[in-house]
Amino acid sequence: MTRERGSPYAPHADAEMAAMLDAIGVDDEEALFDIPEGVRFDDEFGIEPRSEQALRRELTALLAKNDDLTEFMGRGHYDHYVPSIVDSLSQRAEFITSYTQYQPEITQGFLQALFEYQSMLVELTGLPVANCSMYDAATALAEAARLADRVRQASGTRVLVPEFLRSGKRGVLDNYLAGAEMTVETYPMDDGNVDFDALTELVDDETAMVYAENPTVRGTIEERLSDIGDLAAENDALFCLGTDLVALALLEEPASVGADVVVGEAGVLGLPTAYGMGLGLFATREEYLRQVPGRLVGVSEDAADKRAYTLTLQTREQHIRRERATSNICTNQAWVALRAAIHLAWLGPSGLVDLAEDCVRDAATLAERLDALVGLQAPIHDRHHFREFVVHTDQPAAAIAEDLETEGYAVHVVGEHLLQVCITDANAHDADGLVAAFEEVL
């Protein structure tokens, strides 16, 4: 059997090609292209094909150009140890090479896994409806604001967000609302947390949604979530809470503080840092079910009356509702959701709570150690912290961060004299090294 050179993944042998062309009734496959002369491309891309082996060498060498730094970074994107079982099971070809479950009778496995992911989000948020993924925390927040617009069309177009908010989240929010004629305004923070009195002044009946984060982007734990929930409810505004899968295990349950929508980052479990790739979580109340963006897996019965899973409420989605859909999201992050579910299930309730408690303890300990160094004050906010905290530096922060890189460590620069440091189970083993590096560069 011989094959012409070309795609290594096209299986056609010469004899098969000939038989197929014969069956169609053409001399060669070029005759099948119905492209007018004026727009034919006769040039080359200049992309040299490589053998698999050569390409792996090339790409391994390319990626090795990244400096090998221990990262103490967070600000909405976190690195927790991912157990081997997550890679092993999620890489099974039946999961990774499959498509959206449009034929549920032969995709029960993935549907059940997504149903279980939704179910675990329901347990953690206390809200009865969770979709089976958005792209990331930023797009989930933006979808929440659009949901607020749909469910509260009668009054209010303002979305209130905290003064301290990642620029990426704000940027996506602004873009998603550009077509909805909604406006985004910030409310001030008070020593790292929501300035509740200032927020009270700002919330009125023109407010469609109030967004708060727990933990905040600076790692502080909010202390007045119930008050914010009450304030939003009194003004007929939606209360949207931003959080993440690990924080949900320990911090106040969103449903109990009046959250109408929970968004955030679910890729904290199951994903490596992956240069910012994410997994958006989205959960809400039953009454907004038919306005939820994205895919939902539900339980039904098959013709033999057995329990079966299927994508459901698809009349909300763009392939049916088109411009009146609740969102344009089609391809989502299903496989990443599977990974998060496996990681969650592997940790189990005790493992997850332990991990979350360590996020508080380790941050407090590391802040104390850095605070003891001359030239640093940490944390700058007098609050409880989760994973991360802001450090004041007497010297310019950017110069210190650059020097830390030469010592093998990466931290955030968040102001002229402010650094942000994040500790998790993925880097805690090197906390001594970070402290020593700080001593070296100060």
Added chain:
Amino acid sequence: MIHDQARYVENGQYEPLLSEKETTEVEIGENDDSPLPDDLTRDSVELPDVSEPELARHYTRLSQMNWSIDSGPYPLGSCTMKYNPKFTEDVAADPNGSVHPDRSARSVQGCLGLLHGLQEYLARIGGMDAVTLQPPAGAAGEFAGILVAKAYHEANGEDRNEVIIPASAHGTNFASAAMAGYDVVELPSAEDGRVDVEALEAAVGDDTAALMLTNPNTVGLFERDIEHIAETVHDAGGLLYYDGANLNALLGRARPGDMGFDIMHYNVHKTFATPHGGGGPGAGPVGVVDELAEYLPSPRVRERSSGSGYELFDPERSVGKVHGFQGNWLVLVKAYAYIARLGDEGLLDASAKAVLNANYLGSQVEFDIPYGPYHHEFAATSGEKDAADVAKRMLDYGVHPPTTKWPEMVPEAMLTEPTEIESKKSLDDLAAAFNAAAADDEETLADAPSRTTARRIDQVSAARNPRLSWRALDGDE
């Protein structure tokens, strides 16, 4: 052929939910050892509590109850389900490539070099001048592209509020345009299945921001009048947007940029063989012509002006962001590796074989195919028979059916796209499944499938009585 999956049914071995195995409720701070005061914590957490060996079996079982491209043909029209090479997974899993998105540019030259290389490849393949890799899916790419069009018109002081979209286009086109605040003008198809040029000429005007077009279109037809279409839209001051869903049919033969398109998105998870992951992640890079480059989302990657290496930069009049960070990195790595593996001749060959396969399969299928000549996909009609029923019956014959009942211009449509990766034998099996289902009586079709993990699933009751978590199952059975 009986599905491997069916043995679970025959043996009554449904895989229980994790919650049905064991769950544990953990109290927070029950021994006063919580690092936080009670008023900042929840009371308890209840989740499945299952050992690692049990988890391995659970998810292995679930994987076995799932169709995939490695299981068999997946000829879903417009979805381009092609084989995903294995080595690209290894490259993507390289720990050196997994870095925090806020790392300094000088410390992530490997990532930036790869992204810059991918920008270059995609620009050449699409005939575009500048590319952003940020959009995390095709629909996100559409949205980003339309935002670019909007910013461009606004910068020129133009107030254009309409986007024209053919009726047969993907639903995401309509949703993305609406999200950006545009009114959608739907364009009917002409009798030959292509854009109705007269209707287009009547539709364009001072309000037209853009025309969104898929070419070849959703029944596999090349829009032969593309040069005239481009001229018509451009003369009216509008922009031409290319939906990259069907780019696999054109690789190396025609480029959107050369056809007059100003903006396009690439579905790298389709054209460039990155896994669809059961519904994602994908990636939807956007390419534009020179005069739109300054509006692309930020950041982008470029070569440093001084010295060697790469840096991130914000385009001058950027529309901002459509993803919190830099997009779906792991998917982009796989796309780069796939393109580099095939190179010029492989990409050219992929589209040749994709078109050959579609035409061969079409020649062997007994259903009528109303529109042609088609390229990589064809829309057969099951005629008097319900396309969804035929599809369910095809499951019994051991194959995945095509996309059904779409596009609506073909009644009882069965939109079929085998891609280049199927052999003649595999295509013959697919045709046999089509033809066997076509020969089955209505009763058999309505009762199908009977050899799969689950029998026909009642979608109506799932929507009427939504049960979306295991909590909602309490009290069942």
